[in-house]
Amino acid sequence: MSLHQSLQQKLLQKLSPQQIQLMKLLQVPTAILDERIKEELEENPALEQADEDSHDDEFEKDEFTEANEDDDYQTEGSEDEYENIDISEYVQDGDDDIGDYKTRDENYPELDDSKVIPHKVETSFMELMLQQLGLLNLNDHQLKVAEQIVGSLDDDGYLRREISAIIDDLAFRQNVDTDEKEIEALLLQIQQFDPPGVGARDLQECLLLQLKRKTDQGKIIDTAIKVLEKYFDEFTKKHYEKIQRALNLSDEQLREIISQIVKLNPKPGGTAGDTGKNTNYVIPDFFIANNVGKLELTLNSKNAPDLRISEGYRDMLKDYEKGTKKDKRQKDAVLFIKQKIDSAKWFIDAIKQRQNTLLNTMEAIMNYQYNFFLTGDETALRPMILKDIAEMTNLDISTVSRVANSKFVQTEFGTYRLKFFFSESLQTDSGEEVSTREVKKILTDLISEETKKHPYSDEKLTEMLQEKGYNIARRTVAKYREQLNIPVARLRKIL
Template sequence: MALKQHLSQKLEQRLSPQQIQLMKLLQVPTMELDQRIKQEIEENPALEEGNDESEDDFDAQDDFEGEDEFGNDDVDFDISDYFDDDTPDYKTQVNNHSRDDEERVIPLSGEQSFQERMMDQLTLVDLDDTQFLIADVLIGNLDDSGYLNREVEAIVDDLAFSMNVMVTEEEVEAVLKVIQELDPAGVGARDLQECLILQINRKQDGDITKFTAKKILEDHFEEFTKKHYTQIQKKLEIEEEDLKEAIDEIIKLNPKPGGSMKEAAKNMQQIIPDFMVTEFEGKLELTINGRNAPELRLSKGYENMLRSYSEGAKTSKSDKEALQFVKQKLEGAKWFIDAIKQRQNTLLLTMTAIMEYQREFFLTGDETQLRPMILKDIADTVGLDISTISRVANSKYVQTNYGIFPLKYFFSESLSTDSGEEVSTREVKKILSDAIEGEEKRKPLTDEKLADLLNEKGYNIARRTIAKYREQLNIPVARLRKEL
């Protein structure tokens, strides 16, 4: 078959570099935008912070080859001051990453880990070399909650095969008891029951309530987990009030002792709202965080440099490459400034539509006033694509008179009532949580009774849907909500 050449013309839709840059900027929150701008200023010397007071700003889209388009400005510029040879530095830089690649780095924590804090305590205990080695292996096998999830026999095998240390299970058990005496109380336990017993033992001071709590954990733990309080009361032959005090003492214990140290060492994340909605005399006012609207400008020095080069003879190869480099940097700076302005406009446009759509909520703060709203509703209102609205709603927060909310909070599915009215599922969840909060704790409402309660209020909802909403609200089943 002979090879043939032919011309063809077809229409394709491709994203320009500017569109890709705008999409990436849309989805970053305020704090990340700050870092992104600083990074761009470091990488592009033609971009500067501050107001551009000149009205005839430099337009990066102009044709830079014409000499008559620039004014006469005597600026002395010697290329030898910036380049050591005929090959510019930017020609020797290597970058094997695509422009679209996102740089992902692993943050390093300056805080001590849970295991490191345990080892610091271990140095204060009188142990011989073998015992210290056993303790090191045991602490290394503790999970984030502070539990030892491996069998002692497996620890013995590890020491024998990987470290050539021959020990017995009794020796490992003895060192484990030493670890269990370290802080926090309950660390080194092999299950929840042992963890709680270790903690209650430290609180034993002759108090009858704590003694009763210990007996419940040691002898009636299964009944306690299933909340069979009547059986426990009969077996221990105690009054209901005594049982209630003992259970209150158990509830104070920490089921994840290792997690408490982990939480203490973790830095708290600070939320910077991207928008602020305020209400004054029945009118809503929307403002955007000033960090989302930074003042950026093109470098005057680079503009003048480009004028100087364009007016020169450009006879040498280095002059032409330098002109192309300056032109490229100015174009990049102009694109970035335009992308930041488009980001600001898109954020304001989208948030304004959300504010108007959920106007009653922003005026009252009542969660039941939230209307059903999906991404398509806002996309149709503002005339943008659904993916653009999704990027705007991602990791963005709004400050209101009733607290700070993520934008995703205002999006919810709809549910039909008996009258045919469409209500937000968030409204149903609020009624559900209020009903559970006001229930009699001795006889909590089952999912079936909750479904009947909502049906009486006019919400067509099945029992399995109640169970789904309850799980989304992190509310346990009725049996586990039972209290004395």
């Protein structure tokens, strides 16, 4: 095959860097929008907060003026070349006005920056383990091995690493020789630490470690230990009849054993402090209020400060326009200023476009699910997909998806993720289309009202839903039940 050249005409769709940045800005939730704006303020000196008193303007203008008076810098090129720089669009009055979009919600008072915010201080799980490790009478060699074991515990307090891997880590990283017998002996001592159950290698061992500390509470604890040691699989699968027959237990005795086991902590490490773990708070992006039967939508913008073009940079351009002597250094400075002002204007427009897109999309969702926002009844939700909102707002489906992603709305009935309102449709016997969210709500109500000694099977739930007019198959009921994290009937049964 010979190589040859040819001319071809192609129609391609490419996104500009500004469009890509706008899409990224659109999907940023309100909780971290403040960080994104701070980054832009740090990178672009021509962008400033409207309420910020700039004290650096005089310094900037003086520095610019010094460049004009520098006799040692030689002028390059003709004067006409530098006079061709058009800066008229950058020095118009009104550029420093605050944008017409509201970036701060006046319904919320400003936070007092001088207010002292207390921080939670507590001992972490690892610190607690090391403190107890220091109470053991160990030599230097044993202490290194024990510290390696404690360091291998996960956040739940379990030792899920193989002992052979711990031996290899000690040998290759710390040049410490040990064997499985020594590690097992030290692990037994660590398993006596608080909270009870730490150092276990699986759930069964964790529960047994906790029960063995209660052996002085009566015979029922001994029986519970026997149940977990010999019939752990039957217990987790709730095959209580097999356990009763094997141990000759009455219903009352079995209920008491279950009560003792249920009180145990399956994750002992999670109770020993949350230091280093970030507490995540949901910050709603929208607020919907019911004002005498009329819904009012507001955008939470308290994390977005009022932005404007720096007056100092505009004054520098005005000084350049009024000046008579214009050299190459001034030209380079003006080009730099124009670039920063363009970037600042684009960012302000992007924030404005973001606010408008969010409001338009949420308003369409509110109007589509109007009955739900008035009543809070999940059965009032209508089937809604991204395409429905895209058609109402004349936006692309991908844009609606970015808005719905990681956004929350606060109502008088609670705070919901926007994705909560999107659901597929299911047809009833009368031909009416209802939301699958409505079916899931009814399914949850049926299971919550069932007798736990005789829970409904999937077949029974299917029959009950069909009696209510919902044309649904048993496998669909099973799928919805799994999506709701509801176990099968056998696992919901209690004595």
